[in-house]
Amino acid sequence: MRTAYRVETVRSAEAELIARLPEDALMRRAAAGLAAVCAELLGRVYGSRVVLLVGAGANGGDALYAGAALARRGAGVHAVPLAPGRTHPAGLAALIRAGGRVAEDPFAVLASADLVVDGITGIGGRGGLRPDAIPVARAARGSNAVIVAVDLPSGVEADSGEVLGEALRADVTVTFGVHKPALLIDPARALAGTVRLVDIGLEPVLPSVPELESPQHHDVAALLPEPSGESDKYRRGVVGVVAGSARYPGAALLAVAGALRGGAGAVRYVGHAAEAVVARFPETLVHAGPPAKAGRVQAWAVGPGLGEDRDAVREVLASGVPVLVDADGLRLLDAGDVTRRTAPTLLTPHAGEAAALLGVAREEVESARLAAVRELAARYGATVLLKGSTTLIAEPDGRIPVRVDPMGTPWLATAGSGDVLSGLAGSLLAAGLSPYDAATAAAYLHGLAARIAAAEGVPITSSEVARALPAAWHDVRAVG
Numbered sequence: 001m002r003t004a005y006r007v008e009t010v011r012s013a014e015a016e017l018i019a020r021l022p023e024d025a026l027m028r029r030a031a032a033g034l035a036a037v038c039a040e041l042l043g044r045v046y047g048s049r050v051v052l053l054v055g056a057g058a059n060g061g062d063a064l065y066a067g068a069a070l071a072r073r074g075a076g077v078h079a080v081p082l083a084p085g086r087t088h089p090a091g092l093a094a095l096i097r098a099g100g101r102v103a104e105d106p107f108a109v110l111a112s113a114d115l116v117v118d119g120i121t122g123i124g125g126r127g128g129l130r131p132d133a134i135p136v137a138r139a140a141r142g143s144n145a146v147i148v149a150v151d152l153p154s155g156v157e158a159d160s161g162e163v164l165g166e167a168l169r170a171d172v173t174v175t176f177g178v179h180k181p182a183l184l185i186d187p188a189r190a191l192a193g194t195v196r197l198v199d200i201g202l203e204p205v206l207p208s209v210p211e212l213e214s215p216q217h218h219d220v221a222a223l224l225p226e227p228s229g230e231s232d233k234y235r236r237g238v239v240g241v242v243a244g245s246a247r248y249p250g251a252a253l254l255a256v257a258g259a260l261r262g263g264a265g266a267v268r269y270v271g272h273a274a275e276a277v278v279a280r281f282p283e284t285l286v287h288a289g290p291p292a293k294a295g296r297v298q299a300w301a302v303g304p305g306l307g308e309d310r311d312a313v314r315e316v317l318a319s320g321v322p323v324l325v326d327a328d329g330l331r332l333l334d335a336g337d338v339t340r341r342t343a344p345t346l347l348t349p350h351a352g353e354a355a356a357l358l359g360v361a362r363e364e365v366e367s368a369r370l371a372a373v374r375e376l377a378a379r380y381g382a383t384v385l386l387k388g389s390t391t392l393i394a395e396p397d398g399r400i401p402v403r404v405d406p407m408g409t410p411w412l413a414t415a416g417s418g419d420v421l422s423g424l425a426g427s428l429l430a431a432g433l434s435p436y437d438a439a440t441a442a443a444y445l446h447g448l449a450a451r452i453a454a455a456e457g458v459p460i461t462s463s464e465v466a467r468a469l470p471a472a473w474h475d476v477r478a479v480g
């Protein structure tokens with residue numbers, strides 16, 4: 001798992017290290033790593049033009065020491081102090097000793113820069129760029145220079161990934177010790193560019209439980225169910241899919257398509273589209289309803305294209321097996337029916353549905369996704385998968401890390417893709433995964449399938465995403 005830690009945790013780990021090391025040792029390590037990435041980006045350091053945007057804190061110090069290292073290798077380095085009188089004194093002295101200078105005209109040096117180092121704010125920044133920094137940041141972005149953010153793009157909130165004002169979009173972010181939540185969560189993540197992690201020796205002093213974790217191929221491979229010699233379809237799990245309506249029969253087909261490729265031994269479809277489902281997927285067991293009379297299942301997925309069938313949602317939530325609720329099911333559910341449950345529940349809203357469940361505006365969820373997913377999970381006592389530009393998965397117990405899906409792709413923003421995800425995650429629940437792991441594996445495989453389907457760079461449909469799921473399993477298993 002890739003992990004991210006909150007500022008408070010990073011600061012206490014740093015304090016522990018600083019106490020054992022000579023003064024400035026950590027900053028020098030950070031700056032050396034930063035200078036190495038800048039040199040790599042420049043290709044030829046000698047004769048290159050570098051501008052340092054320097055704020056009032058240690059983030060500016062990092063930029064100054066890295067600038068000094070580049071100046072020693074022959075780069076022309078200019079510092080632009082944005083908090084004059086509060087510029088890191090030792091860092092500035094090191095830059096001047098190395099032949100760097102303070103810029104007389106920041107806009108002139110920015111116009112001809114090859115590389116700009118953004119050291120305005122790091123983990124100490126709050127509330128977007130300040131007015132003085134905005135024209136300078138815009139000039140940097142408007143130049144042809146590569147922009148390298150120090151630790152974080154300046155102007156983002158480190159712990160939440162929110163962007164409360166203007167921020168400076170980077171091409172590359174060089175972060176120290178460990179990722180911060182803003183580097184994994186939109187909207188901040190989209191401003192970080194490529195993220196490079198510099199080891200400053202922090203790992204051994206960090207707590208074992210991070211704020212966020214983001215799975216990679218081998219993590220997902222370890223979660224996927226594997227049939228054993230004794231497996232029959234019931235032991236592998238039967239997933240009940242309650243989806244589709246006279247108005248939205250397609251949702252039933254897409255949810256079943258996802259469920260058939262999620263590792264359960266059988267898919268039992270319940271609803272008004274039974275005929276269409278069997279015609280397309282003859283391996284499906286079907287039942288016209290109601291869910292309670294459908295026969296044995298190990299998990300339910302309810303909601304895609306369901307229309308107004310409130311009773312079906314209520315009945316499924318009254319069952320003693322894990323339940324996934326999506327789409328119309330989220331609109332129809334009664335909060336008490338969820339909080340009273342003893343078996344686990346997984347809710348899979350997009351930002352609009354999450355906003356309705358929380359009683360806030362959609363923009364509020366989109367701008368503060370981490371807070372929204374945690375609040376929903378706590379309020380409903382359920383695992384929540386919040387879909388979107390960054391898909392997040394939270395447990396009701398706030399001490400458990402929120403998982404961030406790294407596989408999302410804009411290609412998934414296509415009609416019916418959520419229906420495929422519901423079926424897939426429901427199937428993984430029926431196969432015995434916890435809601436947390438089922439949601440994690442489903443989001444990952446779904447994103448990977450979309451990437452595989454869109455490999456030629458052409459638009460894809462949700463049916464194609466479902467068809468690419470076996471290739472996604474294969475890909476994950478091959479590496480895991």
Ligand SMILES: NC(=O)C1=CN([C@@H]2O[C@H](COP(=O)(O)OP(=O)(O)OC[C@H]3O[C@@H](n4cnc5c(N)ncnc54)[C@H](OP(=O)(O)O)[C@@H]3O)[C@@H](O)[C@H]2O)[C@@H](O)CC1
Nearest residue numbers: 026027030056057058059121122123124125126128130151
């Ligand atoms: N600790 C360590 O050992 C190591 C730390 N390292 C580095 O230190 C960084 C953290 O340094 P930090 O704590 O000095 O805070 P930092 O991010 O530089 O900015 C805070 C300053 O900016 C100001 N300010 C606040 N908001 C602002 C805004 N919106 N716009 C403009 N200004 C704003 C605020 O002052 P204020 O004006 O509010 O009084 C404050 O003085 C970290 O990210 C990493 O790069 C590495 O070297 C590794 C070792």
Ligand SMILES: [K+]
Nearest residue numbers: 118121150152
């Ligand atoms: K920065």
